[in-house]
Amino acid sequence: LPGIDIAKSKGARYRLGPELEICGYGCSDHYYESDTLLHSFQVLAKLLESPATQDIICDVGMPILHRNVRYNCRVIFLNKKILLIRPKVSLANAGNYRELRWFTPWNKARHVEEYFLPRIIQEVTGQETVPFGDAVLATKDTCLGTEICEELWAPNSPHIEMGLDGVEIFTNSSGSHHVLRKAHTRVDLVNSATAKNGGIYVLANQKGCDGDRLYYDGCAMISMNGETVAQGSQFSLEDVEVLVATLDLEDVRSYRAEISSRNLAASKVNPYPRVKVNFALSCLDDVAVPTCMPIQWRHHSPEEEISLGPACWLWDYLRRSKQAGFLLPLSGGIDSSATACIVYSMCHQVCLAVKNGNADVLADARRIVNDDTYVPEDPREFCKRVFTTCYMASENSSQETCNRAKLLAEQIGSYHINLNIDAAVKAVVGVFSMVTGRTPRFSACGGSRRENLALQNVQARIRMVLAYLFAQLILWTRGVPGGLLVLGSANVDESLRGYLTKYDCSSADINPIGGISKADLKNFIQYCIENFQLTALRSIMSAAPTAELEPLVDGQVAQTDEADMGMTYAELSVYGKLRKIAKAGPYSMFCKLINMWKEICTPGEVASKVKHFFRMYSINRHKMTTLTPSYHAENYSPDDNRFDLRPFLYNTTWSWQFRCIDEQVNTL
Numbered sequence: 001l002p003g004i005d006i007a008k009s010k011g012a013r014y015r016l017g018p019e020l021e022i023c024g025y026g027c028s029d030h031y032y033e034s035d036t037l038l039h040s041f042q043v044l045a046k047l048l049e050s051p052a053t054q055d056i057i058c059d060v061g062m063p064i065l066h067r068n069v070r071y072n073c074r075v076i077f078l079n080k081k082i083l084l085i086r087p088k089v090s091l092a093n094a095g096n097y098r099e100l101r102w103f104t105p106w107n108k109a110r111h112v113e114e115y116f117l118p119r120i121i122q123e124v125t126g127q128e129t130v131p132f133g134d135a136v137l138a139t140k141d142t143c144l145g146t147e148i149c150e151e152l153w154a155p156n157s158p159h160i161e162m163g164l165d166g167v168e169i170f171t172n173s174s175g176s177h178h179v180l181r182k183a184h185t186r187v188d189l190v191n192s193a194t195a196k197n198g199g200i201y202v203l204a205n206q207k208g209c210d211g212d213r214l215y216y217d218g219c220a221m222i223s224m225n226g227e228t229v230a231q232g233s234q235f236s237l238e239d240v241e242v243l244v245a246t247l248d249l250e251d252v253r254s255y256r257a258e259i260s261s262r263n264l265a266a267s268k269v270n271p272y273p274r275v276k277v278n279f280a281l282s283c284l285d286d287v288a289v290p291t292c293m294p295i296q297w298r299h300h301s302p303e304e305e306i307s308l309g310p311a312c313w314l315w316d317y318l319r320r321s322k323q324a325g326f327l328l329p330l331s332g333g334i335d336s337s338a339t340a341c342i343v344y345s346m347c348h349q350v351c352l353a354v355k356n357g358n359a360d361v362l363a364d365a366r367r368i369v370n371d372d373t374y375v376p377e378d379p380r381e382f383c384k385r386v387f388t389t390c391y392m393a394s395e396n397s398s399q400e401t402c403n404r405a406k407l408l409a410e411q412i413g414s415y416h417i418n419l420n421i422d423a424a425v426k427a428v429v430g431v432f433s434m435v436t437g438r439t440p441r442f443s444a445c446g447g448s449r450r451e452n453l454a455l456q457n458v459q460a461r462i463r464m465v466l467a468y469l470f471a472q473l474i475l476w477t478r479g480v481p482g483g484l485l486v487l488g489s490a491n492v493d494e495s496l497r498g499y500l501t502k503y504d505c506s507s508a509d510i511n512p513i514g515g516i517s518k519a520d521l522k523n524f525i526q527y528c529i530e531n532f533q534l535t536a537l538r539s540i541m542s543a544a545p546t547a548e549l550e551p552l553v554d555g556q557v558a559q560t561d562e563a564d565m566g567m568t569y570a571e572l573s574v575y576g577k578l579r580k581i582a583k584a585g586p587y588s589m590f591c592k593l594i595n596m597w598k599e600i601c602t603p604g605e606v607a608s609k610v611k612h613f614f615r616m617y618s619i620n621r622h623k624m625t626t627l628t629p630s631y632h633a634e635n636y637s638p639d640d641n642r643f644d645l646r647p648f649l650y651n652t653t654w655s656w657q658f659r660c661i662d663e664q665v666n667t668l
Contacts, residue, residue: 004052006242013281014057016171018206019149022062025175026210031063031102041120048080048124061173066115066132072103074146082130084275085115092150096214096643110134112273135273136167140280142249143167149174152189163197164269168252174205178217178309180302180633183234186219187297195226198256200247209316213632215309225255227294235308237315237353237361245292302520303527310512310631311346317510319364324482325386327471329463329505332401337408337540338521339489341528342512343387344412347379370481380413388474388484389414392421392463396551407536424462444551460504467505485509488628493518493572495627496638498620499565507628514630515637518569566612575613580636586614586657603668607661618650
């Protein structure tokens with residue numbers, strides 16, 4: 001309702017909201033429950049009754065059961081009367097989307113049936129049945145057609161035939177989530193739709209965390225004849241954002257008049273059923289009203305996207321989880337430092353929102369810090385209240401990483417703790433030695449690979465246990481109520497390779513960088529040096545990535561991540577994109593890489609690299625089943641929950657696939 005009030009106050013005559021907005025897009029298997037349908041109709045009844053929805057066409061989204069089949073629908077109403085229920089034609093079912101699990105597409109093109117309204121709605125509207133199906137609205141002055149999210153991305157989008165049939169305004173209600181570098185694709189599709197066929201295109205998208213790994217990134221927009229005339233924000237802490245535009249329908253008509261190919265196709269088009277609406281979007285005396293002019297769309301850089309998207313997601317998660325802040329094991333490396341910078345960016349966003357008068361953000365901030373008079377003005381001061389960082393040293397940690405973590409914590413303002421885990425590690429290993437009579441040793445001290453790995457894992461897992469202990473009780477020691485959410489900081493490349501200890505500090509409540517590559521994180525760190533003046537990050541950027549789990553040599557780190565993994569982070573990013581985005585198995589990946597890397601590797605070397613990657617990937621795939629819920633940012637994410645569905649018990653020899661590679665190497 002606040003959005004409808006704002007739209008009306010700005011003179012709007014048609015209000016469009018995002019996909020399935022009444023219940024929320026992320027209901028998942030709750031769509032199966034009759035309660036979800038019931039409560040959606042209860043909300044619809046409240047909207048129909050509200051004075052705010054009078055004299056404005058309202059277009060809202062909700063699930064509807066028609067003849068015992070569940071559809072993803074738009075309900076379009078005016079002055080307590082439902083004009084049309086329009087079910088979704090093309091369902092999103094790739095990547096993170098599972099719409100075919102819960103809904104059925106409307107496969108009856110240009111067909112309308114009677115929908116019998118439930119009594120709760122009949123009592124408000126006085127209607128027994130309303131049109132349900134693939135139709136358009138004909139007002140006194142124009143014609144409007146509806147698309148729902150995926151239909152814009154489909155090769156045979158409805159707006160093509162609608163436009164040929166005289167529809168002048170296209171609306172799209174979306175549930176489109178953020179992926180790095182994706183926003184321009186959505187903008188290009190909208191502008192292309194109106195460039196080829198003429199018309200006005202209005203797109204509304206969800207914004208914020210809807211209860212899972214996805215962040216819906218707004219970017220509401222209005223386009224006319226191939227040019228953007230209004231742009232909404234991609235990331236913000238505002239619960240409601242309203243975008244309005246005043247446009248001249250005659251500009252659409254004159255634009256279409258000279259496209260002869262369009263007009264020839266239009267003369268043969270199969271017409272849509274039209275629902276007549278005794279209402280006009282324009283007024284008789286609006287000749288002198290100024291219209292909106294085209295604007296240049298401003299895209300965020302990938303570094304800005306990383307700074308803003310995960311930060312907004314963290315804020316949504318924090319305020320809705322009713323916790324008092326975050327705890328992060330800060331190692332002084334790039335990954336945990338990038339996570340700390342995202343929290344610091346979140347603090348910036350909160351202070352900016354409060355400065356701009358956002359009462360909801362102020363109320364949330366006061367509840368989180370347990371102070372009814374508090375006003376967050378300085379990001380560093382707010383960070384001190386909601387963010388605890390913890391450097392967990394061991395005898396294998398260097399003084400350099402300790403200093404880097406401490407300096408970064410000082411610069412962002414977090415409440416920082418230094419502790420040493422050696423006593424806990426010795427106690428756990430001591431229990432093992434007492435029971436078995438054997439004491440494991442590191443490789444540097446003559447131990448086997450098994451002993452070396454086990455001793456590294458003990459350190460890593462002790463850190464996870466201590467992180468949760470401090471998250472639950474550190475505020476108690478400071479006399480402050482509440483607990484903290486534990487943040488993880490494993491990047492997408494390490495997860496893919498399995499270069500992490502199962503149930504170590506990668507095991508947390510949430511992970512804001514789990515879908516972001518090492519290469520993008522390094523660029524983000526550079527952005528933070530420049531944008532937030534965090535000079536502590538310079539030494540972090542220049543240091544070689546290391547787990548610091550093996551003994552130091554002369555006080556210096558001897559262990560490095562890339563040497564441990566047997567591959568570079570740059571190579572890992574390539575493997576990840578080929579495996580997921582290009583759908584390449586071992587043989588296909590080898591065939592692609594012998595051309596990509598022909599200047600630097602022989603076919604035999606490529607074969608060895610590909611085999612090593614797939615061997616390590618398959619050995620470690622089981623770790624993905626317990627991966628901390630991570631912000632989804634990359635299309636090559638290995639997230640096992642719903643995005644990257646694979647076995648986790650593999651034949652790790654890949655005997656047939658590797659034999660095919662060997663045969664090709666011999667041929668070459």
